[in-house]
Amino acid sequence: MTRKEMNEIKSQFSIDDCGILKLCGCYVDGEKNKVTKINETFLNLPEEERHKYFDIFKKTLSGTPGKNLIDMKFTTDSYSDEGARSFLIKLRDSGLKDEAILDEFYDKVISSYYYPGNYIILLINQIYDIPSVTADNIEMEDGSEEVYSYILCSICHVTLSKPGLGYFEEENAFHNRVQSHMVDVPDIGFLFPSFSDRSADEDQTLFYSKDADDFQQNFLNTVLDCEVPLPAGHQKETFNTLVTETLGDECDYETIKNIHDNLNEIIDEHKAVSCAPVMLDKTEVKELLEKSGVQEEKLADFEEHFEMAAGEEGKLVASNIAATRKFEVKTPDVVVKVNPDKTDLVETRIIDGRQCLVIQIDERLEVNGISVNPHTGEVIERNNL
DSSP: OOHHHHHHHHHTTTTTTEEEEEEEEEEEESSOEEEEEEEGGGGGGOOHHHHHHHHHHHHHTOOOOOTTTEEEEHHHHHHGTTTTHHHHHHHTTTOOOHHHHHHHHHHHHHHHOOOOOEEEEEEEEEEEEEEOOTOOOEEEEEEEEEEEEEEEEEEEEEEOOOEEEEETTTTTTTEOOOOOOEEEEEEEEESEEEEEEEEETEEEEEEEEEEEOOOOOOHIIIIIIIIOOOOOOHHHHHHHHHHHHHHHGGOOOHHHHHHHHHHEEEEEEEETTTOOOOOHHHEHHHHHHHHHHGGGGTTTHHHHHHHHOOOOTOOHHHHHOOSSOOOOEESSSEEEOOOOOGGGGGEEETTTTEEEEOOOOOOOOOOEEBBBOTTTTOOOOOGOO
């Protein structure tokens, strides 16, 4: 799903356009006991409460695509009669009205989701009449092409508020405020089916994780049974390891700079045609290294090494492995940070028989916040700037 498609669904979480039919949930304590269950017609809730739930649902669809919002495809096993995908379809088609199916879903979550404290499982079913749009993305008023029925699950920690003095308006005085259990922002969640190309895609689900480096693997295996990509932080580590091991002793500054520049060029070119994350498979990563100057013999076993690190069908999200906001050169005693678009200002040279890092200086130079003449090193008076 693209960010635009996520925003289209989020726009339905409003008082005026709400199509949420049912709100269900289960409050679970730290011992994995079901404390209480929720089963409400959403539109019957007080408006103030609906707004609070909207905030939770919107948060479950917020973040960075490819980082903590991940499109995941179901495994082959999930299509069986007892598989995870088949169960989610049954859950969605029940309209969240079948208590037995709901209890089975709660049991799957409780058995697989790890959190030592209290948490709440929230589940909604919403119907969205997808409006037709023109080629210029102008919404048409006279009809829709499809009705999108989906479920959204949000799992939120429930924590005690901090004790302290509170102001009581009716008494115009301060008193001790009793601690209460508060629902936190979502920890994980998912949207099923995925909303891809403005249409339901029952072969995928959109998974959300507050922690981009912890995908709750057991939950994914049990509840969703999807092909799980490497978390964002692990993708960066995997890519760096692959590059280091591939280049070996020939891992030099120029090659790494070329990889940086070419990777960011791929991202910029993709942005011009699509807002979806750039996904790179083993062949595309290999082509990136070839373009950056890595010799062919160094890449002989690259695809095999990639599969061992990221899986046979594994892909890396370009924005997760690229340094789009910084370019950093570091030695044990010196750190040089360069504008990612100006990497050509830094190069390596042999000077007096020693490998040196050379930085091109333009008309301005500052040392500890003090402007100096880039040619003579003399301090420049501020009133002369």
